Amino acid sequence: MMSKTSLPQLGSDGRILEAIVTTSNKDGTINIAPMGPLVDDGLERLVLRPFRTSTTYKNLIRTSQGVLHITDDVLLFAKAAIGTIKPIPEFLESDPMVLAAACRWLKFEIVSVDDSAERSIVVGHTTKRGHIREFFGFNRAKHAVLEAAILATRIHILDAKLLLSELDRLASPIQKTGGADELQAFALLQSFVHQELAVPFESEILPR
Known part of the structure; x- marks a missing residue:
């Protein structure tokens, strides 16, 4: 369901999670972008604020879904931040949208969108989640x-x-x-x- 909404409040447990989001491009390739959504402790709901000119925004509007990755791979973060992801990272054989470098991943579907400003407010709900490996720890x-x-x-x-x-x-x-x-x-x-x-x-x- 696509509708306008004000910035949702997730209660006292709401916080920013630095993560990697993958979305599907029109040609079937995967777009990889660092994002810091607002999430609740249970990671059931997330609020992303992509710019309306971004590939992530356009893909989310077109497909209404994406994958949020929690990872300690900061080299991937750095490459994604400056747009130089080479070589292309590995994806799970069982799911071509899930990065193999992730510790955990969350598939989400879009439930509402407010695109009245330059930065949109995109609210997603987790539909599936998985665990690949342990998080390294604080460093x-x-x-x-x-x-x-x-x-x-x-x-x-x-x-x-x-x-x-x-x-x-x-x-x-x-x-x-x-x-x-x-x-x-x-x-x-x-x-x-x-x-x-x-x-x-x-x-x-x-x-x-």
């Missing part, structure tokens, strides 16, 4: 890469000096506590940001 480097990926998606609305300063701040925990994937992910994000800002770049994050 400062993974969280720092996630923050850097979010910064990279806001490159055109943040002050350049502030953005570069924040990246410099995030470099320390990544260097101290990250593994190969975290180091590679951060280097990709640094390179992207510096290229977009036309600022010379030489990574200080070195592989171990």
Whole structure:
């Protein structure tokens, strides 16, 4: 059912979950995008706010469904954030929309849409869920890469000096506590940001 709605309140347990959303393109390929929906503790309902110009929004409106992935793979987050997902990640043989790199996944159907503003309000309800592997756990480097990926998606609305300063701040925990994937992910994000800002770049994050 498609209808306009105000931003839903999910009660005291509502919070933002940084995740990866897959949707089906017109040509049958899969679109992969990082998103931070508002969810409840039971992950029964989610509220996404994709821009109306985004591929994710267009796919959700056309198909009324998608898959939300909970994962600790920050390299995938980084690649998705800057639009350079190569090589194409693996999907489950049993379901071509579910990323094999996920820890958990939730299939959802759209129940309402408010597209009266530039950022739409899309409410989904979980219809199916699955578990692939255990979540790695809390790690400062993974969280720092996630923050850097979010910064990279806001490159055109943040002050350049502030953005570069924040990246410099995030470099320390990544260097101290990250593994190969975290180091590679951060280097990709640094390179992207510096290229977009036309600022010379030489990574200080070195592989171990």
